[in-house]
Amino acid sequence: MKLYVFLFLFLISLIGCDKKDSIKVDVEDIDVKIEISRFDKDFYTSSPNELQELKQIYPFLFPTQDHDSIWVNKMTDKDELELFDETQKIYKDFTAYKEQLNNLFKHIKYYYPKFQEPKVITLLTNIDSDNSVILTDSLLLISLDVFLGKDHEFYNDFPSYIKQNFTKDQLIVAVAEEFTQNFIIPTNDKTFVSKMIQEGKKIELMHHFLPNNEPAEILGYLDKQKQWAEDSESEIWKYFIQNSLLFSNDPELTVRFINKAPFSKFYTANDKDSPGEIGVWLGWQIVQSYMKNSDVTIQKMLVTPNETIFKKSKYKPKK
Numbered sequence: 001m002k003l004y005v006f007l008f009l010f011l012i013s014l015i016g017c018d019k020k021d022s023i024k025v026d027v028e029d030i031d032v033k034i035e036i037s038r039f040d041k042d043f044y045t046s047s048p049n050e051l052q053e054l055k056q057i058y059p060f061l062f063p064t065q066d067h068d069s070i071w072v073n074k075m076t077d078k079d080e081l082e083l084f085d086e087t088q089k090i091y092k093d094f095t096a097y098k099e100q101l102n103n104l105f106k107h108i109k110y111y112y113p114k115f116q117e118p119k120v121i122t123l124l125t126n127i128d129s130d131n132s133v134i135l136t137d138s139l140l141l142i143s144l145d146v147f148l149g150k151d152h153e154f155y156n157d158f159p160s161y162i163k164q165n166f167t168k169d170q171l172i173v174a175v176a177e178e179f180t181q182n183f184i185i186p187t188n189d190k191t192f193v194s195k196m197i198q199e200g201k202k203i204e205l206m207h208h209f210l211p212n213n214e215p216a217e218i219l220g221y222l223d224k225q226k227q228w229a230e231d232s233e234s235e236i237w238k239y240f241i242q243n244s245l246l247f248s249n250d251p252e253l254t255v256r257f258i259n260k261a262p263f264s265k266f267y268t269a270n271d272k273d274s275p276g277e278i279g280v281w282l283g284w285q286i287v288q289s290y291m292k293n294s295d296v297t298i299q300k301m302l303v304t305p306n307e308t309i310f311k312k313s314k315y316k317p318k319k
Helices: 002-020 039-044 048-057 068-076 078-091 095-111 170-180 192-209 215-219 223-242 252-257 278-293 298-303 306-313
Strands: 036-038 119-123 133-135 139-143
Touching: 036 039, 039 048, 039 068, 039 078, 039 119, 048 068, 068 078, 095 170, 095 192, 133 170, 139 170, 170 192, 170 215, 192 215, 192 252, 192 278, 192 298, 192 306, 215 223, 215 278, 223 278, 252 278, 278 298, 278 306
Parallel strands: 036 119, 119 139
Antiparallel strands: 133 139
């Protein structure tokens, strides 16, 4: 009898581990080619006499309407050079980040074998946080000056909820997020719950692309923000239900609970304790519940209508 009990418990533990580690897949033998060009180094260490050569190497980075004097001024501008010097303190050696990109590309190719690796170009954009990563059919542009660390003096004018993700650890997360746009089908369902699930699909796909990253990193949350969400899950859900928000088409709900913000807006005295984008976090919980209760691949989940995911998720908040 003791043997049977031991075997039963052992099997249960295996099932539990399988659920936990199901997104960790073997990508060792997947072949990807990664080419990285350091435009930031090439540009700021060149002299004005070398500008024409740079334009031949990187023609797509030099708009034809811009006069050469603009680029010469950038090469010699004191503030520009200081920004470059600060970036080099972190990214002079890009080996670790190349390995992160290599691992990301392998995971994308595992799920999407036809994936074609883009050429990677690093550059500076004078801290253009809205365009920190740009992906085209064949190019991946990464603005290194957006990832110098949330406490860097260059970010003093940015609000805390924005610059908390201006870290070197968030570089690969920002890149992975950009890639998800190619695999998630837009929806015409404008209900609040559908919008949450749409965001949850994105986070779940990022989780598959970056299985070794912590959930808080993928969400762009601080640890304490993720803890608040987990501790408040039942109350959040109750608020949405009691106020009949799930099937509302009110666009204001997107502003309150999905868009980037310093906190989510429940219109209570404790709002400032909450993280922004709580609807994104909750949408991910619904998607994860659906994945747990449905025998589907990540690819199948992504093309499943949001309404179906919600109905079949059997989602119940943790109390």
